[in-house]
Amino acid sequence: MPAVREQTAPRPPLGTDPPRRSPAPGTSSPSKSSGRTVWPYLLIAPAVLGTLYLLVYPLIRAVVISLQDFGLRQLILGHAKFVGFKNYGTLLGDGHFWEVVRRTFLFMAINVVLIMTLSTLVALMVERLGRFGRTTVLSALVLTWAMPVISATTVFQWLFHSEFGIVNEVLTGLGFESFDRYPWFAHGPAAFAIVVALVVWQSVPFAAITLYSALTTVPVELYESARIDGASGPRIFRSVTFPMIRPIFLLVFSLEVIWTFKAFVQIWVMTNGGPGDATTILPVYAVQTALSHQRYDLGSAASMVTVVLMSGVLVFYFRQMFRQEDELA
């Protein structure tokens, strides 16, 4: 049918197949094959070129720099020499670097566990709420989600301000006298805890809303029959609810793992990796090494280690996503 239509139409300039989601054989007419091959490629060319120059090229450049001797001198004069894997050797032999790696994983683990636990609880709660409560909680979540990173970071600095911060006032008021003028950002573990609190506060809304929308797809009949069988609340969650939302849960989980590295912004603005290096995670370490100490080679090597660590989770994420919905078809 469409083939006939196409032939009667006065020479469609972008002579391509009439769009069909399902493969429809016999819709192509050989006379227009040249136009068919060129137009789609022209249309995607800007996007492909942009990706090549703005994403692939920087990535290759980072790999190259990590294999060179690249300091301030080479930045200004050029002529960086290849040194093979020497930078990686330097990094992996540095105890400080390993400390940063350990801290990165600790930071990631605490964040992801807190985010996933809290957001699952919030999602379950929202599902059980009445209409009014549900709208209110969802609005509050969306508002938190919308809060720009820099604004949120500034506010948290203000909340935990040593002298006039409301947190210290409240804690002192509750009888914890030791918090009177407690300088949160001067103590490593305290600063670390605040960064975690900030990241969790900003991340729970997305995770909770996504998990909640997954929960709404679980058929009510499943709950009813489980209850008739005498299953308890936790048992229902373990055997009915969780298996149903497992794919989405794993998606959110891997996203949150990957997004841990986005905490760079909060850390850079709030503590700059300090005090000492109590909040220095891998991306912070890489940028400090490169841009503050002018060791671009070591910084790039650290960045590449980060990318390699991330790519494992990324592959898992993509497999989950493509299994979930056949996006590429």
Add this chain to the structure above:
Amino acid sequence: MSTTRPRIRRLPLNAAAVLTVLVCLFPVYWMVATAFTPTRDIQSDNPRIIPGSWTLDHFRTAVGATGFGLFWRNSVLVTLSAVLLALVIALGSAYAVARMRWKGRRQFMLMVFIAQMAPWESLIIPVYIISRDTDMLDRLPTLTLVYFMMTLPFTIIVLRGFIGTIPPELEESAQVDGCTRFGAFRRIAFPLLAPGLMATSLFGYITAWNEFTYANFLIIKQQDHRTLPVWLSSFQNVFGTDWGATMAASTLFAAPALVIFLLLQRHVTSGFAAGAVKG
């Protein structure tokens, strides 16, 4: 008995809901409240949760601060041009993916999905060095290009979805009536796409508006070319301990994003959550 019992059983649930709302909203509320509180109340020994008196002084200080207008203009300029560029280029790609069949379409979409997850935090160093080599440091077009690339994959993914929902028969019949393929798309599909374009551009807008890292490391010497997030992060250095003004600046910066998200809430809570957006 029978009426009170469900209510009592629901008590923990409702308490948890109230707690969630409080934890979510308190920092936002505290930012706005502090911005309206006179300095002497901010620095008092017993701060009040609800400000006793109100003032607009802090907003005046923030707006009157050196460069606020300039940085605001820079932010708007960079954001708008990045989002427009991304929209135009994504529209072409999305159309090709949704409406045409060609070799490499799957590979192209795979590239888009991977680009969506690009590790931008790990690309600062090479992007800095490339910008330096090509004399693009301290220039707003550099930021525009970076933000364009940050928003492009998501824009393609969402627009492809929107184009997919418009029946191709509409355009085909326009072509039968003598429209060119481009004309058919422009006259028939484009008006139907408008809401999708709006929603997509708003998310791109928020991403670019909030971006801090590249704005911070690519604009170094030319302080006139800084954007609002960088300015806000250094606000305390400029204003010292004037937390009222800092919170006012923070409020002014956050307001557009908060308003947009609340207006788009229905989209946010349904479809977009699955699209891997992080505001």
